[in-house]
Amino acid sequence: xxxxxxxxxxxxxxxxxxxxxxxxxxxxxxxxxxxxxxxxxxxxxxxxxxxxxxxxxxxxxxxxxxxxxxxxxxxxxxxxxxxxxxxxxxxxxxxxxxxxxxxxxxxxxxxxxxxxxxxxxxxxxxxxxxxxxxxxxxxxxxxxxxxxxxxxxxxxxxxxxxxxxxxxxxxxxxxxxxxxxxxxxxxxxxxxxxxxxxxxxxxxxxxxxxxxxxxxxxxxxxxxxxxxxxxxxxxxxxxxxxxxxxxxxxxxx
Amino acid sequence: xxxxxxxxxxxxxxxxxxxxxxxxxxxxxxxxxxxxxxxxxxxxxxxxxxxxxxxxxxxxxxxxxxxxxxxxxxxxxxxxxxxxxxxxxxxxxxxx
Numbered sequence: 001x002x003x004x005x006x007x008x009x010x011x012x013x014x015x016x017x018x019x020x021x022x023x024x025x026x027x028x029x030x031x032x033x034x035x036x037x038x039x040x041x042x043x044x045x046x047x048x049x050x051x052x053x054x055x056x057x058x059x060x061x062x063x064x065x066x067x068x069x070x071x072x073x074x075x076x077x078x079x080x081x082x083x084x085x086x087x088x089x090x091x092x093x094x095x096x097x098x099x100x101x102x103x104x105x106x107x108x109x110x111x112x113x114x115x116x117x118x119x120x121x122x123x124x125x126x127x128x129x130x131x132x133x134x135x136x137x138x139x140x141x142x143x144x145x146x147x148x149x150x151x152x153x154x155x156x157x158x159x160x161x162x163x164x165x166x167x168x169x170x171x172x173x174x175x176x177x178x179x180x181x182x183x184x185x186x187x188x189x190x191x192x193x194x195x196x197x198x199x200x201x202x203x204x205x206x207x208x209x210x211x212x213x214x215x216x217x218x219x220x221x222x223x224x225x226x227x228x229x230x231x232x233x234x235x236x237x238x239x240x241x242x243x244x245x246x247x248x249x250x251x252x253x
Numbered sequence: 254x255x256x257x258x259x260x261x262x263x264x265x266x267x268x269x270x271x272x273x274x275x276x277x278x279x280x281x282x283x284x285x286x287x288x289x290x291x292x293x294x295x296x297x298x299x300x301x302x303x304x305x306x307x308x309x310x311x312x313x314x315x316x317x318x319x320x321x322x323x324x325x326x327x328x329x330x331x332x333x334x335x336x337x338x339x340x341x342x343x344x345x346x347x348x349x
Binding site: 034035036037039040043136139140143147 | 260281282283284285287288291292294295296299
């Protein structure tokens with residue numbers, strides 16, 4: 001794999017994470033538990049779709065095949081997506097949504113801190129802008145994990161269930177593969193070990209304050225970011241996300 | 254939306270620019286003060302409205318009663334001399 005190919009793959013990962021999680025959060029629009037949270041989640045969704053746009057635009061530019069960010073978002077099929085399995089998991093209830101968001105933010109925040117020091121100037125600029133948004137996302141999701149975990153017996157149970165169910169998707173976040181190693185070596189992305197340490201510390205601190213147990217699963221699911229496999233949910237997301245462009249190719253409005 | 258137990262109501266004040274004072278912009282529900290700040294950020298500052306937020310639980314505000322308005326405010330009506338309009342402002346002073 002050349003550095004250019006690896007960079008393209010890596011940008012797809014970053015862009016797809018933002019796109020798919022942004023889409024997931026957008027599903028709450030009009031359905032939030034209270035008005036204030038409906039707006040908060042929609043705000044975060046908009047931040048993420050905005051990040052996806054910049055990242056996929058840059059990915060298309062690196063690829064150099066004349067594709068646009070819209071073509072990358074709307075015309076790739078499931079197996080060409082490179083997002084983490086975590087972000088495609090369904091919303092279920094507010095607890096699941098918040099735990100998914102927190103796991104992702106706890107990983108994404110140190111990752112973007114590293115990307116904001118990237119040797120790739122374009123990616124560095126995107127990361128610096130995004131980091132302000134991600135700092136708020138992490139604050140938002142952490143505060144909710146603490147309040148719901150250390151809340152009523154019912155909220156605690158729902159949060160613990162969500163943690164137990166989603167923890168198996170966290171291994172993939174900080175396990176480096178060939179692309180990650182190449183990016184770290186080229187100084188384009190931070191080494192995932194650093195991100196892993198920060199992620200672990202954040203999880204332990206927040207879950208402890210939230211009186212939630214951090215389970216130690218005997219195996220972790222993987223395959224999202226390297227495109228080996230996705231969970232069945234991604235197909236349904238794309239069916240909704242891509243419907244208009246599939247039914248009316250190249251339509252604009 | 255759960256109606257069993259509603260979160261308390263908070264009044265939100267936003268300072269739009271440094272140097273200006275905080276201004277009441279509306280209210281919202283939140284479980285505690287920290288969350289009220291976050292909600293206020295999401296509900297009231299999405300379009301660049303602010304540089305600072307205050308939140309106060311609505312129950313902590315003591316308001317004047319409309320029935321008292323005559324005794325509170327009417328006595329000021331006929332005291333024009335309280336307005337600083339009887340001075341000649343020198344020409345050199347621009348921003349008065």
